[in-house]
Amino acid sequence: MPTIVVEVMPKAELLDPAGKAVAGALHRLGHDRIGDVRIGKRFELHVDGEVDAELLAAVEKVAGEMLANTVIEDVVTVEVQGASVPGETH
Amino acid sequence: MRIGVITFPGSLDDRDAMRAIRLAGAEPVALWHGTHDLQGVDAIVLPGGFSYGDYLRCGAIAARSPIMAEVIDAANGGMPVLGICNGFQILVETHLLPGGLIRNDHGDFIRRDQRLRVESTDSAWTSGFFVGQEITIPLKNGEGGYIADESTLDRLEGEGLVAFRYLDVNPNGSLRDIAGLRNERGNVVGLMPHPEHAVEPGFGPDTRDAMRSGVDGLTFFTSVLTATLASA
Numbered sequence: 001m002p003t004i005v006v007e008v009m010p011k012a013e014l015l016d017p018a019g020k021a022v023a024g025a026l027h028r029l030g031h032d033r034i035g036d037v038r039i040g041k042r043f044e045l046h047v048d049g050e051v052d053a054e055l056l057a058a059v060e061k062v063a064g065e066m067l068a069n070t071v072i073e074d075v076v077t078v079e080v081q082g083a084s085v086p087g088e089t090h
Numbered sequence: 091m092r093i094g095v096i097t098f099p100g101s102l103d104d105r106d107a108m109r110a111i112r113l114a115g116a117e118p119v120a121l122w123h124g125t126h127d128l129q130g131v132d133a134i135v136l137p138g139g140f141s142y143g144d145y146l147r148c149g150a151i152a153a154r155s156p157i158m159a160e161v162i163d164a165a166n167g168g169m170p171v172l173g174i175c176n177g178f179q180i181l182v183e184t185h186l187l188p189g190g191l192i193r194n195d196h197g198d199f200i201r202r203d204q205r206l207r208v209e210s211t212d213s214a215w216t217s218g219f220f221v222g223q224e225i226t227i228p229l230k231n232g233e234g235g236y237i238a239d240e241s242t243l244d245r246l247e248g249e250g251l252v253a254f255r256y257l258d259v260n261p262n263g264s265l266r267d268i269a270g271l272r273n274e275r276g277n278v279v280g281l282m283p284h285p286e287h288a289v290e291p292g293f294g295p296d297t298r299d300a301m302r303s304g305v306d307g308l309t310f311f312t313s314v315l316t317a318t319l320a321s322a
Binding site for chain 1: 146147150154182183188189190192193194195196197235237238263
């Protein structure tokens with residue numbers, strides 16, 4: 001079953017308090033070579049049947065309209081995994 | 091006057107909002123997220139809470155629930171809509187108000203009686219205040235940090251669309267101390283603090299006069315009475 005993977009990250013210029021908290025914990029554990037941490041989201045959309053251009057376009061649209069709020073986040077990846085079609089886009 | 095309060099899965103303060111409406115002298119009407127029926131109300135409150143468990147983003151899924159199509163149409167037609175806390179988050183997710191709300195910069199949930207300065211009275215929900223008035227109403231949120239890009243912030247300031255600003259402390263890292271906004275037309279207002287929790291003596295924030303006597307939130311709901319009567 002092909003899967004469309006959508007990855008969303010908080011915009012680079014915005015504060016990511018959750019990432020900052022994780023970075024603080026890592027530093028307390030001695031991981032002092034790690035600097036900033038940013039936390040994003042990964043969506044795995046399981047598709048019944050083949051992924052075609054029409055579906056991929058629809059997912060790219062909904063990624064920017066719902067899966068991400070583009071006021072505060074960026075869609076960084078929309079790609080197909082486990083499919084017989086190569087259809088990988090960005 | 092009938093004011094609808096929409097209950098979403100995970101709404102918490104819908105009944106408090108209905109109580110505030112009743113205390114202001116209007117008739118509260120319970121509305122349900124899963125319908126397309128506004129039941130002919132004259133104004134709408136999107137209450138606080140944690141709709142859909144804050145999954146995806148706060149307010150994101152509620153913003154796409156069936157009744158919101160009618161709310162967006164009504165708001166674009168001029169109907170007064172007030173979004174409180176999670177309701178404010180829903181309003182930014184529908185793009186009825188600009189910007190976004192993210193996790194508090196200090197990472198903690200905060201609950202405090204918050205002083206605010208009224209910045210705009212040109213709205214259905216703030217017309218009973220005066221510009222510069224300082225009010226105290228409860229604030230309680232984990233994701234109340236208001237953000238928008240610089241050009242949006244400058245436009246909001248330039249057009250007088252900042253309705254409320256935090257006083258004394260900025261409790262969540264909101265840019266330019268923004269606690270609440272109105273839209274250009276003035277019918278849509280959203281804010282993180284909870285006016286519905288400061289409407290009845292004995293149950294509000296402390297004041298200099300007496301404990302729990304603060305009722306500054308009531309003016310939101312009496313304002314909309316005047317606004318809709320004036321436009322009727």
